Amino acid sequence: MPPGTLERTAPSLFRHGPSPRARLLLYAALALFLMVADARFRVTEPLRNAVATVLYPLQWLMLQPVQFISQGAERLQSLEQAQHERDSAQQALVQLAQRAGQAEQLLSENTQLRELLALRERITTPARAAQVLYDTPDAYTRRVVVDQGQLAGVAPGSPVMDARGVLGQVTRVHPALSEVTLLIDRDQAIPVLNVRTGARSVAYGDPVAAHGGGMELRFTPGNTDVQEGDLLATSGIDGVYPPGLPVARVVHVERRADSTFARIYCEPLAQMQGARHVMLLEPVAAALPELPPPEPAAGQKKRVQSTPAAEAAAKGGRR
Template identity: 70%
Template sequence: MPLGTLDRSAPTLFKHGPSPLSRLALYSALALFLMVADARFHVTEPLRKAVATVLYPLQWLMLQPVELAGRGAQYFQSLQAAQQGADEAQKQMARMSVRAGEADQLLRENAELRQLLELRARLDTPGQAAQVVYDTADPYTRRVMLDRGRLAGIAPGSPVVDAGGVLGQVTRVYPMLSEVTLVVDRDQAIPVLNLRTGARSVAYGDPMAGLGGGMELRFTPGNADVQEGDMLTTSGVDGVYPPGLPVARVVRVERRADSTFARIFCTPLAQVYGARHVMVLKPIANELPPRPEPEATLQKRGVRQ
């Protein structure tokens, strides 16, 4: 084929369309037109709504993990805050309960101390205040330990009273502590006086009476004038207890035909269980006049002289 007859134009496959600059100008103009038309006439609003409607289920489905994660975090944060609030409320309640208990204890102690001061003002016998430290470990006795001992001037045999009445008697004295045998102990006995009748008798401790122990008037005739509710005080004839201290109150009187003596049960007026503040008095033995000597002794001395 001669060279002059060859077609030097590019084949159809390699033909190029509009230039990139032309396409950019065309699309920019089209975009500007659509923007103006949408701003003025809202041309694309139906299309936008249709696309949003179609895409809403997909958007909702894709947002669910995010919302679940946020709800879970909020739930755990709320649960943690509620737990912390509950713990703080329990701690606050515990602190308030402790403060309320301390306030009640202080009120009771103040009331006991006031009563002790009033009792001390009525007594002529010198004494000193003490505090119950603990109960003794022996389950067969009714004794307590005080925080005052020989160094504080406590002597064996000293009477111990609280705001209600006679609590017991000092039986052992240590340098820093002293042991008090309560009036409900089985080895304790107190001469008492019936305020209503003026009759004297002896009240013995009865640890088995009632729940906390009591007292009993023994060797009292069956026809003795003793009634329930009679007030018993110390008679002062033993040289230990000052006269007039409240001791017990009669709660039951049993008279039997087969017995010469009546059984008279009493309840102590002192707080034998739970006493905290007490007063230790000095025995009145040193204040009593000496006993007169028997006539036989005086006659012997006269013969010798």
């Protein structure tokens, strides 16, 4: 047998290592020694730091998906919360706008009511307050409906005015409602008096005028002293409107050589569109006391109606 082929290692029969129990005891003693040494002398601290430094990139890389998912969930939650807060803020703004509009409307109504009350103090004619409900659906007339009617004692022909001036006249009365024809209606007319000159005239409604309707003084001679800016008030000669109520103001005077009468356009002082609170006055004729019957003149005998009893008494007396 060649010398290089001889096995130089010990046979398996002579290769006996420590037994498993001995290894367990050895490893347990080593672990206990390392634990005590680490607790007392911190001999494994450099090794732990080195291992942590080596494993940190791997830990960071493994934590990125978790952090990404967590941050995405937080962002979605914050976005939903922001949207909810935005919706709540918009609702609060809408409510504040509604309250502001209501407050402004109440302030305007309060101002109008105060003006009406002050106007009521200046007017001696009996009156009652009313509220405008809506405009009539008829497109060819200019009328509004108020919430006072026959049950409240409203009579046809009652003048209607707001805090600025005469608004119109009650033309139809229902049990709980009344229709008011505005002064700018084409069939409405009102006797007026020029406050500056004292000249009397009649103002007619002109629904096709600018700014939603106006009035016109018709059949006025061209040489009449009328100027732009003149104030027109009720004359009181019709027995309906009390005298001195403001009606309109002259805005344009047109005199033409080919016409005998002047074209005088007026603008009503009352709020013809959008009026909410008005005052219903009693007609002047209804407020006047009834005149007693005329007494016979002195020396004039009263005529006595003849009756059958009186004729019989007269015949008996003659006998």
